[in-house]
Amino acid sequence: MAVLMVVLGVVFGLCILSTALLKWNEVKYRKKGLPPGTMGWPVFGETTEFLKQGPGFMKNQRSRYGSFFKSHILGCPTIVSMDPELNRYILMNEAKGLVPGYPQSMLDILGKSNIAAVHGSAHKHMRGALLSLISPTVIREHLLPTIDEFMRSHLSNWGDSVIDIQQKTKEMAFVSSLKQIAGIESGTIAQEFMPEFFMLVLGTLSLPINLPRTNYHRGLQARKNIVSLLRKLIEGRRASGKTSCDMLGFLMNDEVNKYKLTDEQMIDLIITILYSGYETVSTTSMMAVKYLHDHPKVLEEVRKEHMAIRERKRPEDPIDFDDYKSMRFTRAVIYETSRLATIVNGVLRKTTEDMQLNGFIIPKGWRIYVYTREINYDPCLYPDPLKFNPWRWLDKNLENKNYFLIFGGGTRQCPGKELGIAEISAFLHYFVTTYRWEEVGGDELMKFPRVEAPNGLHLKISSH
Numbered sequence: 001m002a003v004l005m006v007v008l009g010v011v012f013g014l015c016i017l018s019t020a021l022l023k024w025n026e027v028k029y030r031k032k033g034l035p036p037g038t039m040g041w042p043v044f045g046e047t048t049e050f051l052k053q054g055p056g057f058m059k060n061q062r063s064r065y066g067s068f069f070k071s072h073i074l075g076c077p078t079i080v081s082m083d084p085e086l087n088r089y090i091l092m093n094e095a096k097g098l099v100p101g102y103p104q105s106m107l108d109i110l111g112k113s114n115i116a117a118v119h120g121s122a123h124k125h126m127r128g129a130l131l132s133l134i135s136p137t138v139i140r141e142h143l144l145p146t147i148d149e150f151m152r153s154h155l156s157n158w159g160d161s162v163i164d165i166q167q168k169t170k171e172m173a174f175v176s177s178l179k180q181i182a183g184i185e186s187g188t189i190a191q192e193f194m195p196e197f198f199m200l201v202l203g204t205l206s207l208p209i210n211l212p213r214t215n216y217h218r219g220l221q222a223r224k225n226i227v228s229l230l231r232k233l234i235e236g237r238r239a240s241g242k243t244s245c246d247m248l249g250f251l252m253n254d255e256v257n258k259y260k261l262t263d264e265q266m267i268d269l270i271i272t273i274l275y276s277g278y279e280t281v282s283t284t285s286m287m288a289v290k291y292l293h294d295h296p297k298v299l300e301e302v303r304k305e306h307m308a309i310r311e312r313k314r315p316e317d318p319i320d321f322d323d324y325k326s327m328r329f330t331r332a333v334i335y336e337t338s339r340l341a342t343i344v345n346g347v348l349r350k351t352t353e354d355m356q357l358n359g360f361i362i363p364k365g366w367r368i369y370v371y372t373r374e375i376n377y378d379p380c381l382y383p384d385p386l387k388f389n390p391w392r393w394l395d396k397n398l399e400n401k402n403y404f405l406i407f408g409g410g411t412r413q414c415p416g417k418e419l420g421i422a423e424i425s426a427f428l429h430y431f432v433t434t435y436r437w438e439e440v441g442g443d444e445l446m447k448f449p450r451v452e453a454p455n456g457l458h459l460k461i462s463s464h
């Protein structure tokens, strides 16, 4: 009896303490003019609910508080915006103080000059330099041939084996970028680079606690090593006096390049390119393979498109820009994959000063989560939204609609969109024309907060 009384007493005490803590945190953030919503626990906020319930948490909060509510997630007081009109306004108005709001660990590891860390004229300059490296002309004349050569060799010996397509597409996205940036494809530099880069990526998604063995600490160390590798590469090229026909060669060539970047800026830009195209391209490629496997009719249509291209060519001929432009159905598959898998849930901004938004006052330094995921499943915009139906993208001009935010919008809209689509298209070209595949089975796929196969996605591959 006495034990039961003690247990009941402890439970009762804990209940009172929890209620008091939750109440205290609500009162702390009860400023006049803030949007409705809850702030959860001190320090942790509602991060656990957000990560555990994922999209369900967002939908639940929206049904209680509307499309514009406050929360405390991932270490920051945050406003979540799920309102399409407001989302566009936020993305279009960086100049009014709505700047990128990515986590500190990401900014520290990607560098002071990385594109998400700079605003105003510095952003214009870095973005201009990047766009000059990946313009449609450069894609046509330099990047597509490089990508073609890479995909051909990367996919050349997958036949009659079991592969982990997640691992393969990750390596593919990374090494393909490295080849475009510095002509490096295999050999010791790529081998040295790859584990460092994977460590850097992990670090950007961690809590910024700089203690030995934390992912943040390892990420910072990986950045140091990558910077030193790139510095050696730049110095080696300068010493040799040769010009190279790759992104680094163009950046270093003052005669043709009007954006004069310092070595630090060049290095941060290269890290930005590697980082931004890595997870987006690899995950979309993996998920496209998954959806094609599950939808034989779509696979048949894609294969028809790519076989028609091959029939016009000798086996050794690369795909060119006209071939790429003719891949209309493949483009539709890539959009449908991005929509249904929602590779990017939204983008982050923060306020540089107190500002009025949607009739509320948002304090300086608060994060704004422009949460675009639900648009992808809106039955008014995409009828039968849970169906994988690439045909919906043909002839309807869906990619030019103002609710199409798969590649972001406004001043920060993805500059790598065409490059990313070209890479995935070239990958699919060689994959569907060379191989047939079966899932080995049972691999788990997670869709939130990131799309990933925690134990890999294994395929049994046979030659076509």
Ligand code: HEM
Pocket: 100, 115, 116, 127, 130, 134, 272, 273, 276, 277, 278, 280, 281, 284, 338, 343, 344, 347, 348, 405, 406, 407, 408, 409, 411, 412, 413, 414, 415, 416, 417, 419, 420, 421
């Ligand atoms: C399927 C592939 C891709 C998807 C879905 C994608 C998606 C996005 C999205 C949603 C944004 C907006 C971020 C924001 O507003 O804060 C963005 C920005 C960006 N993307 Fe991509 N991306 C892809 C491929 C690439 C590639 C291949 C590159 C390589 C150059 C790249 C480079 C960038 C950069 C540098 C930014 C920041 C632009 C700025 O802040 O001005 N992306 N991307």
